[in-house]
Amino acid sequence: MSKVAYYPGCALEGSGGPYDRSTRALVKALDLRMTELEDWNCCGAMEVKNIHPMLQTYMSARNMAIAAEKMGCDTVMAPCNGCYHNLKKAEYECATDAETMQTVQDLAKKADDPVYKGDVRTLHLLEWLMEELGPEGVKARITNSLKGVKIANYYGCMYTRPRQIFPEKDQGPGSESSNAPHYMDDLLAAAGAVNVEYPLKTACCGGAHTLSDSDTSTQLVLNLLQAAEECGADIIATECPTCHSGLEMHQIRAEEAFGIKTNVKIVYFTQLLGLALGLSARKVALHENVSDSIDFLHEKGVI
Amino acid sequence: MKALQHWLESEGHAPKSRSTQFDEEFTRQCLERGRIEDSEVLFNFLKTTGENVVALVKQGWLGTLIRRMNNLPLLQQGRYGAFLARLPVTQGLKMGLALVFKPRTRSWGRTGEVLRQYVEEQKRVAHAKA
Numbered sequence: 001m002s003k004v005a006y007y008p009g010c011a012l013e014g015s016g017g018p019y020d021r022s023t024r025a026l027v028k029a030l031d032l033r034m035t036e037l038e039d040w041n042c043c044g045a046m047e048v049k050n051i052h053p054m055l056q057t058y059m060s061a062r063n064m065a066i067a068a069e070k071m072g073c074d075t076v077m078a079p080c081n082g083c084y085h086n087l088k089k090a091e092y093e094c095a096t097d098a099e100t101m102q103t104v105q106d107l108a109k110k111a112d113d114p115v116y117k118g119d120v121r122t123l124h125l126l127e128w129l130m131e132e133l134g135p136e137g138v139k140a141r142i143t144n145s146l147k148g149v150k151i152a153n154y155y156g157c158m159y160t161r162p163r164q165i166f167p168e169k170d171q172g173p174g175s176e177s178s179n180a181p182h183y184m185d186d187l188l189a190a191a192g193a194v195n196v197e198y199p200l201k202t203a204c205c206g207g208a209h210t211l212s213d214s215d216t217s218t219q220l221v222l223n224l225l226q227a228a229e230e231c232g233a234d235i236i237a238t239e240c241p242t243c244h245s246g247l248e249m250h251q252i253r254a255e256e257a258f259g260i261k262t263n264v265k266i267v268y269f270t271q272l273l274g275l276a277l278g279l280s281a282r283k284v285a286l287h288e289n290v291s292d293s294i295d296f297l298h299e300k301g302v303i
Numbered sequence: 304m305k306a307l308q309h310w311l312e313s314e315g316h317a318p319k320s321r322s323t324q325f326d327e328e329f330t331r332q333c334l335e336r337g338r339i340e341d342s343e344v345l346f347n348f349l350k351t352t353g354e355n356v357v358a359l360v361k362q363g364w365l366g367t368l369i370r371r372m373n374n375l376p377l378l379q380q381g382r383y384g385a386f387l388a389r390l391p392v393t394q395g396l397k398m399g400l401a402l403v404f405k406p407r408t409r410s411w412g413r414t415g416e417v418l419r420q421y422v423e424e425q426k427r428v429a430h431a432k433a
Contacts, residue, residue, distance in 0.1 A: 010338050010339045010340075010341070010406065011341070013338070013401075013406055014339075014340060014341035014342070014397075014398065014401060014406075015341045015398070017393070017394045017397055017398070018394065021393070039408055039409050039410045040408065041333075041337035041338060041408040041411065041414075042333045042337060042338045042339055042408075044333065045329065045339075047325065047326040047329035047330060048326070048329065048330045048333055050309065050322075050323070050326040051326055051327065051330045051422065052421075052422040052425060052426075054421065054422075054425070055330065055333075055418055055422065058418060059333065059418075062414070107417060107418070107421060110413075110417050111412065111413050111414040111417040111418075112412060112413060113410075113412075113414055209322060211325060211345065211348055211349075212320070212321040212322040212324070212325040212348075213321065213322065248368075249364070249368055252364050252367050252368050252371065253364040255367075256363060256364040256367055257363075257364060285391075285393070285394070287374070287388070287389035287390075287391055288391040288393070288394040290368060290371050290372045292371070292374070292376075294389065
């Protein structure tokens, strides 16, 4: 078993709090072990690379160096797509470009930071759950089926793109697909949900421009919400705090600014899995979501 | 296109886009403390771009978002028990405290300054080449 450092990142420390709390509760309920990455820093999200790309690479590599050097971990687990993407990108760039690795190491020495040596891998929470338990392992622990609730699984664009930074994807049976990701589908199906065919599972939600170009983001989110409803979904399951907040915020903005109302609920997959494992709605912080799904899940007999 | 836009902005040939203003606020917090604080990014961005935050909270989507985040529609429906049971106490406390005690990477030390110097140096080199 890998020694796993949990990297929550800034979003889970802030507006993505319900994702953080449901992740911790879920991991505990599944008897898995992780330790929070010591004194982590922001990965740079989608913004700092626009000031200079090396900022993002360095900040991400610094987190991996902390995991290896200070904690003796060989794996960093990130539930946020932005963090996951950035750490994977730093991993790829340092592994494939000697000059980048040299710059990262020089900066670390200059700043008196831990030095990244390329000896840590990054996993998304979905990948870790699949690696440690898989759908069968999860199924064996289900005590409260999701009772056929219809779900559109939304992975967002950063979980699979750009293709080259995820060499472990598309490696045949059992591996994740960059074209049609299915890990969240597999886990939620094991928990008793019915996954709808959702063609926009890797479409962008406009997360990076959610405030700077709100109209574009609202349009992109509306596409996601309306498509999910047309596919018959009751819930959009998310696995990224930026996507989740964007969906919640622009669902409201579409209603307020453009008079377009959608009813599909937005819930973190960790909250759904937690409920299926018998955890309470409060334990998985369902009441802290902006999108109110409690009445619906109560009607369905899930809570 | 994006690179050209960045170059035009950095050379002062084009005004900073809203997206650049957002990136700069986000990066400022990262370099200063090693971490960002959601609400601070949002409110500083709205302030920089001159948006009326009070109007957005009073009449716009931001107000609706905050009301729903705190489950206020339940109060309007007279569902007092549900309102109390679903009050997002932990989240509210955490976000409120983060506004006062900004998230910070304790070991950040000289890192922000080293990165700032690196970026300045790279821009100087790029400018000299051009």
